[in-house]
Amino acid sequence: xxxxxxxxxxxxxxxxxxxxxxxxxxxxxxxxxxxxxxxxxxxxxxxxxxxxxxxxxxxxxxxxxxxxxxxxxxxxxxxxxxxxxxxxxxxxxxxxxxxxxxxxxxxxxxxxxxxxxxxxxxxxxxxxxxxxxxxxxxxxxxxxxxxxxxxxxxxxxxxxxxxxxxxxxxxxxxxxxxxxxxxxxxxxxxxxxxxxxxxxxxxxxxxxxxxxxxxxxxxxxxxxxxxxxxxxxxxxxxxxxxxxxxxxxxxxxxxxxxxxxx
Amino acid sequence: xxxxxxxxxxxxxxxxxxxxxxxxxxxxxxxxxxxxxxxxxxxxxxxxxxxxxxxxxxxxxxxxxxxxxxxxxxxxxxxxxxxxxxxxxxxxxxxxxxxxxxxxxxxxxxxxxxxxxxxxxxxxxxxxxxxxxxxxxxxxxxxxxxxxxxxxxxxxxxxxxxxxxxxxxxxxxxxxxxxxxxxxxxxxxxxxxxxxxxxxxxxxxxxxxxxxxxxxxxxxxxxxxxxxxxxxxxxxxxxxxxxxxxxxxxxxxxxxxxxxxxxxxxxxxxxxxxxxxxxxxxx
Numbered sequence: 001x002x003x004x005x006x007x008x009x010x011x012x013x014x015x016x017x018x019x020x021x022x023x024x025x026x027x028x029x030x031x032x033x034x035x036x037x038x039x040x041x042x043x044x045x046x047x048x049x050x051x052x053x054x055x056x057x058x059x060x061x062x063x064x065x066x067x068x069x070x071x072x073x074x075x076x077x078x079x080x081x082x083x084x085x086x087x088x089x090x091x092x093x094x095x096x097x098x099x100x101x102x103x104x105x106x107x108x109x110x111x112x113x114x115x116x117x118x119x120x121x122x123x124x125x126x127x128x129x130x131x132x133x134x135x136x137x138x139x140x141x142x143x144x145x146x147x148x149x150x151x152x153x154x155x156x157x158x159x160x161x162x163x164x165x166x167x168x169x170x171x172x173x174x175x176x177x178x179x180x181x182x183x184x185x186x187x188x189x190x191x192x193x194x195x196x197x198x199x200x201x202x203x204x205x206x207x208x209x210x211x212x213x214x215x216x217x218x219x220x221x222x223x224x225x226x227x228x229x230x231x232x233x234x235x236x237x238x239x240x241x242x243x244x245x246x247x248x249x250x251x252x253x254x255x256x257x258x259x260x261x262x
Numbered sequence: 263x264x265x266x267x268x269x270x271x272x273x274x275x276x277x278x279x280x281x282x283x284x285x286x287x288x289x290x291x292x293x294x295x296x297x298x299x300x301x302x303x304x305x306x307x308x309x310x311x312x313x314x315x316x317x318x319x320x321x322x323x324x325x326x327x328x329x330x331x332x333x334x335x336x337x338x339x340x341x342x343x344x345x346x347x348x349x350x351x352x353x354x355x356x357x358x359x360x361x362x363x364x365x366x367x368x369x370x371x372x373x374x375x376x377x378x379x380x381x382x383x384x385x386x387x388x389x390x391x392x393x394x395x396x397x398x399x400x401x402x403x404x405x406x407x408x409x410x411x412x413x414x415x416x417x418x419x420x421x422x423x424x425x426x427x428x429x430x431x432x433x434x435x436x437x438x439x440x441x442x443x444x445x446x447x448x449x450x451x452x453x454x455x456x457x458x459x460x461x462x463x464x465x466x467x468x469x470x471x472x473x474x475x476x477x478x479x480x481x482x483x484x485x486x487x488x489x490x491x492x493x494x495x496x497x498x499x500x501x502x503x504x505x506x507x508x509x510x511x512x513x514x515x516x517x518x519x520x521x522x523x524x525x526x527x528x529x530x531x532x533x534x535x536x537x538x539x540x541x542x543x544x545x
Contacts, residue, residue: 054436056435056436077436077437077438078437078438082433082436084432084433084436090429090430091296091298093480094296094428094429095296095479095480095483095484095485095486095488095489096425096429096485096486097484097485097486099485100425100485100486100487101429103422104422104425104426104429104430104433105437106422107422107423107425107426107434107437107439108437108438108439110422112420112423112440113419116422138484138485139484140484140485156433
């Protein structure tokens, strides 16, 4: 592996919807082999950033490089796996087995007018195995729990053997007691299989000790570095980052007091 | 009956056409149902009616068109209608289902005008509406055969793309599949299959042959391939059973075929009920 080159490099990226700026001058790198968590409150521009990285939105200002190549020229999209937040809001009555859904992740890689071969079937089984769902391979996906369905979509992303896996709010459908084992599975993918992970979440509390890098986003990039440095951040810096709600609350509190005194 | 089939060409045509349609209508139907596009089949069948009425009108008013097979004009209208639906769906991005009533009423309105212009048809318009065993000609049969070869080949070759498009359109787009082109091929196939099926099942009932066997299949199948398999079995059973019954009892074949599909659907619902009522061993 060429460890020098970052997988994703974002420079001076800005984006606006009509008149409202959503992202301003974002710089961000995803180093190879890292497990990066992008955190930010709702409406912080995380989803916009993701869409830009995935090529679903056109860049207005700045640049994005993927594997060293400008995003406009990038062609090898199968090297990037994506598990969308909406993945498990699919039609749960859809008549497809876990195996079929995971296999659909190979569609682009196999290519038009070509069929699956033995090797592809091996990959599908390996991907299902790596998320621990071998037992449920031939079940209809609608019969599985939310957390298991989320694993199916991770397996679907893994089956094309991506170098980078992007996860948008992956723990939303996972019940609390399974979150830890979910992160263990991700850590395993990162450490054992060497897959670079980019995880997006609105909840700082859920970033576990499993991630190696953290990026805090709220229109601007507030922090971008190693997770150890992130942990050392002062509490007041964090409240600055998540500030608006906190301030508003204390103001209201004061008003209430004044009103009561009168 | 076997003897009659061997003896009469029109019965051979009807049965062979029926067997082919019993395959391609539910085959495409699986994708239509899981993509929640069931009503598109209805809209397109009504546009096909307009095409047939136009063809019959031309035939009546102009001598040059006297040999024109209404099936072809039906197909032209159906394909045109499918393209128009796509256009409307992109115009009304947030009201995509609006395209269906627009096309449906447009089709029936146009059809009614053509029929009134021709002062009513002496030909069996009734047969086009509800299906007819005697209406299928050799030329029709060859057209249907040709279309079915194209449809089956396209579905085999594009299977994994069609599956992904049906299961998760957004993911298909994101992974760089030519979603628009695949969908275009798909909608053209739907239009062609509807036009081919209308001779046997009739315009008003075409969509049921595409959706009822699938509705029954989804109840009991494990996985997508099995859903396709059961849909074909149910579709074929309904068509053959319907044709035989309608021949002996002198009923409209379209109606008989549909009622057998409904019966199969009810049976699968009951089977599922009985099975789920039984205690299931966990593990």
